[in-house]
Amino acid sequence: YGLWIATLAVANLARTVDLGLGWSLTRQVAAAQASGKISQTAAFVSTTGNAFLLLGALGAAFISLLGLPLSVGLHLSPAHQLVARTVFFLAGLTFLSSQLQSFASDLLKGMRRFDVANSLTVSLVILQAAGIIVLLWAGFSLVPVALWSLLVTLGVTLASLLVVARLEPRYRFRPGLFDWPSLRRHLPFGLSSVLAEWTGWTAWQSAPLIIGVVLGSAFVVPYHIATKFPLASQEISWRIGEALFPAASQKAGETAAQREILEVGTRWILVLVLPLAIVLWIVAPHLLRAWVGQASPSTVLVLRLACAAVVADAVGRGAQELQWGGGRVRIVLAALGAAAVVGVALNLWLLPRLGVPAAGWALLAAMVCCSLVLLFPAVRLCRVSLPQTLATAFQGLLLPVAACIASTYGAIYLFPFQGWLAVLAAALAGGAAYVTILYFRGSRAEERVFIRQNLQVPATLAIFVFRSLRRKLES
Numbered sequence: 001y002g003l004w005i006a007t008l009a010v011a012n013l014a015r016t017v018d019l020g021l022g023w024s025l026t027r028q029v030a031a032a033q034a035s036g037k038i039s040q041t042a043a044f045v046s047t048t049g050n051a052f053l054l055l056g057a058l059g060a061a062f063i064s065l066l067g068l069p070l071s072v073g074l075h076l077s078p079a080h081q082l083v084a085r086t087v088f089f090l091a092g093l094t095f096l097s098s099q100l101q102s103f104a105s106d107l108l109k110g111m112r113r114f115d116v117a118n119s120l121t122v123s124l125v126i127l128q129a130a131g132i133i134v135l136l137w138a139g140f141s142l143v144p145v146a147l148w149s150l151l152v153t154l155g156v157t158l159a160s161l162l163v164v165a166r167l168e169p170r171y172r173f174r175p176g177l178f179d180w181p182s183l184r185r186h187l188p189f190g191l192s193s194v195l196a197e198w199t200g201w202t203a204w205q206s207a208p209l210i211i212g213v214v215l216g217s218a219f220v221v222p223y224h225i226a227t228k229f230p231l232a233s234q235e236i237s238w239r240i241g242e243a244l245f246p247a248a249s250q251k252a253g254e255t256a257a258q259r260e261i262l263e264v265g266t267r268w269i270l271v272l273v274l275p276l277a278i279v280l281w282i283v284a285p286h287l288l289r290a291w292v293g294q295a296s297p298s299t300v301l302v303l304r305l306a307c308a309a310v311v312a313d314a315v316g317r318g319a320q321e322l323q324w325g326g327g328r329v330r331i332v333l334a335a336l337g338a339a340a341v342v343g344v345a346l347n348l349w350l351l352p353r354l355g356v357p358a359a360g361w362a363l364l365a366a367m368v369c370c371s372l373v374l375l376f377p378a379v380r381l382c383r384v385s386l387p388q389t390l391a392t393a394f395q396g397l398l399l400p401v402a403a404c405i406a407s408t409y410g411a412i413y414l415f416p417f418q419g420w421l422a423v424l425a426a427a428l429a430g431g432a433a434y435v436t437i438l439y440f441r442g443s444r445a446e447e448r449v450f451i452r453q454n455l456q457v458p459a460t461l462a463i464f465v466f467r468s469l470r471r472k473l474e475s
Helices: 002-015 021-035 038-073 078-110 114-137 142-167 180-205 207-214 217-233 235-250 255-292 297-325 329-354 357-382 386-394 398-414 420-442 445-474
Strands: none
Touching: 002 038, 002 078, 002 142, 021 038, 021 078, 021 180, 021 235, 021 297, 038 078, 038 180, 078 114, 078 142, 078 235, 114 142, 180 329, 180 357, 207 217, 207 329, 207 357, 217 235, 217 255, 217 297, 217 357, 235 255, 235 297, 255 297, 255 357, 255 386, 255 398, 255 420, 297 329, 297 357, 297 386, 329 357, 357 386, 398 420, 420 445
């Protein structure tokens, strides 16, 4: 297991050498879809695909060659050293394949075919996980696991490239075609996007390192535990942002369309993030006791402050994707840079005085600062006021939020059980109340359609299982 973790760490290190090609590719393809200049963009797509291939080959060589000294440096037995070299080699080939899969995925996002991109990604995850579970259950070693991961990645990559070629033949992957001037024009945007990503990572992830330096490594644990669930819920706003980015690229320069992207994007993110943050805030002590056996006041406070930081980030996420997709990456970089500076400075100042909760306050202040820096230029660009934008985003959410709070508290204090059952009951009660009131009182037409479609999923699965069982019984 330790060898597998080390291999994944090396692969993640190779992924940091990124030129921002994915951001540039998605943005240019989205703009071409709007303008109809697909033929002119095809050369850039081919060049980007070959750049992905080149970076993948370099990364594969890096992973494979680094496996040679690491197989000795990890203090493995002679027999396991051979296993380690084989695993690193397979991981390198997997990295090469995953780069081409990333190229196809970014291309599909630019075409706004998120349904196809998400289906391929989900297939990759399910097939890898299921195969690894079966192999481990059957008693196989690490090499078959690495080989299975490679085969699944190759299969999904091939399927992704074939789907792209079928949807738009002019965007099919053509090895060897490389137009350096076309790629060079987009490198500033790509590199700035990578820098923005690193800066955003610093704003969100630097606290554990600072806590370890200032207070000691033992104090990192409560912060890491407290922020685990809030940061997982933040993935929702990031995934919605992926849909807003190509839309903003398509509508760059159109004030009315940009205003709609800002308002609708901010609204959708809040509609989905708010109930999760509210439920986590309320059940925080019960969740921690069920998970790790204790809930100290400082850990509960950090969890709740992280929930507030996620909501603060959600308020500015639509503005961030609007600026980023429109090519104004300097504004995004300035906002994320301000958040990183505020977070690091407050951590260094407050941690010796307040302890671990200081990191929660620093994270919240950083996200509020980031959202404000993003929102003010965004509302000026869209020729709308900030209060009007926020009022539109929060319209009709007061009653659903109140119902969610009341139902979650009611379930916590009325449910006769403790532990995970109480947490799940409170989450289901709060979520059901929120969705019900939102559907009948606060939602818009597209939100009601979304709710109905998601409510139909369990019924569809139940009908499928019932019919499958009935056919088997009849046969």
